[in-house]
Amino acid sequence: MIEARGLTKRYGDTLAVDHLSFDVGPGRITGFLGPNGAGKTTTMRLILGLDRPTDGTVTVNGKAFGQLARPMREVGALLDAKAVHGGRSAYNHLLCLAQTNSLPRRRVGEVLELVGLSDVAKKRSRGFSLGMGQRLGIAGALLGDPAILMFDEPVNGLDPEGILWIRNLMKALAAEGRTIFVSSHLMSEMEHTAEHLIVIGRGKLIADCTVAEFIAQNSSETVRVRTPQQDILAKAVAAAGGTVHDDGNGTLVVHGLTAGRVGDLAFDNAVRLHELSSAQASLEEAFMGLTAGSVEFRAGPPRLPESQQPEHAGEVA
């Protein structure tokens, strides 16, 4: 159980974390969601006592992190997979962590096996790929067999196989009754793994609810209609209180009415339909809408010369 109360961290003029209060409960995956720069990593560092809060408190199992008798037995954390000495072997890296909490040496071999790094245990971690580094970080978090696990952006930069592996591991750990607190800036990632969501933007709490509630509250249903008699249907929809626009490909997109109601309107007005379907706005869209006001940096329209047009649209920094 992690409990934050009025947690605040100020760096100079910037409020990185702004009076955050939330609980992270056991037996489920709690997603910690927010755009980059929203204060997720800072919050996790405050929980771990790495940074000192400007105001407010955060406790782990009722105690400040620094007061835990054997911290690794209660909390395992992966903040930055690159936060290892590259000249040290995977085995020795884990051994020096295990020794601080007097964990048995055999445990190092076990977690290496668990994350699939047994074959490279004696290799220096400098040569590890991003995915292997992530596995080493997770091995370190699991060393003490803790009931609480925190992962900061664990799937960032991983290939699909690695992403699936981490998702399944988190689900298995939560199924054992552990508290899993995992941050991401991608709603789509949380949609697949988390049951509960804590959403922040610019250090402030935006939402604290289940994923189902988040979807219900933040995504609106849209209805897509194709018909040769667009004008008649558009008037009928507008008269019934819906809004309608043409998506440019000959399909009308209706907001504010159910698919059934649109079908009835078409029948009443003798409009022939070629397609009628309803769709949920994606959660990603809902998340973007919710945090739109709280993104730190927004990408402007690209102003490159035509010969240098970027191949991929830039992500919001």
Next chain:
Amino acid sequence: MAMTSAQPTRPAGSPALPALPGRAGLAGALRSEFTKIRSVRSTYWTLLALVVVTVGFGALASAGAAAHPGERGPGFDPTQQSLVGLYVGQLVIIVLGALTISSEYSSGMISTSLTALPRRGTVFAAKAVVFGAVALVTGLVASVASFFLGQALMSGQHIGTTLGQPHVLRAVIGGGLFLAACGMLAYGLGMILRHTAAAITAAIGLLFVASILVNFLPQSWQVHVDKWMPAIAGGQVWVTKATDPTMFSAWTGFAVLGGYAVVALAAGLILFRRRDA
């Protein structure tokens, strides 16, 4: 690699971890820090370099003294002559001292270390003890080896000395202590500055550059300031024939160097406990 959703979180047949009474403390921290220092190659290269340059420059100076008998004054100190490589050895031990902590900051390992053991005073002390012990043992090896090689080179001219002569044993042991104290000063500076290059620069400034700059002071000031310079004060511990009355005695001088190290360590500890990691 397991790809199923029923992924195991514990290897088959391995028992759960037994509950342990007590708190994570200094004993575990010491074992951990010893693992850290012995598990990176740079430690071995640095320690080897320390012994090689200390013994090497000492041998060079001893051979030079043996080859130019006419240039030896009445105050010639064969012990100090054979240990003069310690001045170069200082440079190497401050690199290792600074790296002991600064490498954790440059790699980000400090966050991982403090997540495993958040008691910063304990982490600080464990690092100091383990590095200090390694520096002292290696320093003694370098000092003793320098002494015997230097005396062997000078024995042909019958200008050498033995451990049985007055103050010689103190000087040879003092050489090891001198290197350990320089290393601890650099460790304290590393904790204050958290940056390898900055810490090494600061240590060199304090140990070498400060001593040089004193030479530009008026003579009447120099005699009061010079003896307080850390490397000059600490260097008195490996002198057996004190010829300069303005200098501190052997152990007083070493205590001055130790004082610099203690101040750096104390400031480092206070900052380490207060600052965000």
